[in-house]
Amino acid sequence: MNATVVTPGLPELEPPRSFYTHRSGLLGWLLTRDHKRIAILYTITITLFFFMGGVAAAMMRINLVEPQGALLSAETYNKTFTFHGVVMVWFFLIPSIPATLGNFLLPLMIGARDLAFPRLNLASWYLFVIGGCFTIACLLLGGVDTGWTFYTPFSTMFSNSNVILVAVGVFVTGFSTILTGLNFIVTTHKLRMPGMTWFKLPLFVWGMYAVSLVMVLATPVLAMTLSLIGLERIAHVGIFDPALGGDPLLFQHLFWFYSHPAVYIMILPAMGVASEIIPCFARRGIFGYRFMVYALIGIAVVGFLVWGHHMFVAGMSATATLVFSILSFIIAVPSAIKVFNWTATLRRGRISFEAPMLYALGFVGLFMIGGMSGLMLAAPALDIPLHATYFVIAHFHYVMVGGTVMAYLGGIHYWWPKITGRLYSEAWARFAAILMFFGFNFTFFPQYVLGYLGMPRRYHAYPPEFQTLNILSSTGASILAISYLIPVIYLGWSLFRGARAPDNPWGARGLEWQTTSPPPKQNFLARPVVQKAYAYDEPAPGTQA
């Protein structure tokens, strides 16, 4: 690998070829092993899935404008929210940041030429696409009415919908998640460049590492549990069937043993993204770097021990309820450390409000509200009346949509110049970020109130006294939908007409900013210089002092 020598006064002999021009043609993309191209394949795929899940959400919000249901029958409504849940959880949120930004950036940030297993990486994308298309076909053609949680005994004995096929689709997709996690763990351990020690890693890499641990250890549990549901439906016998001496509660334990850590699969990468953006636009190193690392790992570990808080009303023992409640309060501590440290990073910073920063600050605010309402739900005395109401819906949408989607879009804007080599319209981007924050709160804050007043989730109709708040929520949802469409337009514009981006438009630290925009196939033309993480108090390498 030779460094391109630039002699002042002489033109460069050969302009650096980016990974886009390395091998052209459709097969050059479909058979690529380049982590950057695979990241882009993932981005296109999950964007499509996001808008499909979004259409289902829009149908639900339109339906809920009228108390008796304006659009959908009860059965169609059940299938619609199942579609929304399955698609958004498994085909958008879980792969969102890791498979796109993580895939693109992890090797760049540690100074590697690719992930440890590039072919496996491509295989993950194929598994994802096959599982995704199969599942969506089944959901559209026949539909499933169990909700994304597949609770037994409804899913095994009573539901007359395509449970087996959808379970197979999610099962296949689960392996794509496992393989991505495996690739990230091994890459972080074995492919860091000389000098890139563990405590010089950017927090985004730590976030990817923590999330990969959860992916690798939790997803197999979901895969096996879903396969047991399939077997039970085929054989009419199974371990979840109470008539045989089996235990339907066992399903909930196994399901949430995966699905609660899955919540952290969604939020840990978002925390990583915010930890990159906030120091950059505050021009300060992150406050309490080591505590941020320990908090990420702490969340990943304790996240495995809190699943029972989904089951306070399911008939667990009082002891189990108490223990899971306490553990759920404990996991709020590392989460709070992170919020405090992001805030402390801003103190005495030279803050500027470019679009990525607006998204990141929006993430912190919305995540905090979502997290605080999570604490309320961790207390059994409050959870029992609020269980299965819109309060829960509002809580997890604040964390997953307000948190993860805001951070994902923040990351897309922050690294857009690096990934595409183009700049986007800053004014439109800021406008979209603010509109999204506004539209999001407009949609979901009324749902906290609705839940507190007792409106249950998963019904196509509701008592008339809830109508005003539901109309508010649906109006907000239309604003939110517009704010998600605007970036598609100006980012699409930027792709073809945007100005050329410099290598480091934000003056950021981190190895990914030391290469060209977009990076060459082998990631670096010259060996990058490793600094401590977030060295905003030092000059960037390569700049003339």
Add this chain to the structure above:
Amino acid sequence: MNGSAAIVREQGRRARGQVAEQYDDAGQQHATAQFGMWVFLATEVLFFGVLFAGYAVCRVRNPEAFLLGSRHTEILFGAVEAAILLLSSATVTFAVNLITFDARRVVVVLLAITALLGVAFLALHGVEYSHEYDEHLMVGVDFVQHGPHARGIELFFFLYYAMTLYHSLHVLVGVGVIATVATLVWRRKIRSEYTTPLVLAGLYWHLVDIVWVFLFPLMYLIGR
């Protein structure tokens, strides 16, 4: 200088031709692949862990039925199958160690024995399944039992089939992997400078073996 590091570096120099572009040398490539396999085995443990957890819960809820159910299994078959898998793990271990001396023919023979032992395991289990079918124990197809614990026995056999079928599936994959690796050794693609696929296949085969070490007592021994 650290001796083992020097050996790894030497190995790297000799096998440079086979190093993928993301690695600096063959030593790094080997260590990375091996680490990847360990992470994969961790996911396999969690995968089977669900079945073991399900078994534990169901057994606590139906203690007598599980004792009765396990008496329907054929302990002789189970014991011979356990012996076969333990023996095959020994042969694969010898193969992994002998490849460093480039004992190509011996390694191929050892791997062939390993794969054949895997096939023998599957064949024996097939015989076992057919006996169970004759005794009307095939859950979901033909299951007839009487008495107060009939449904609990059905649950035991549901778990028996789920666990042994998932395990046999892993044996089947393992046989394919071992056979592939054996041909690679025969064609000198795997030799002392480049042992990675053989080492990985060995690790995987040990997982297959160790799952049976836990399945055997749970399914065959508890009622006796």
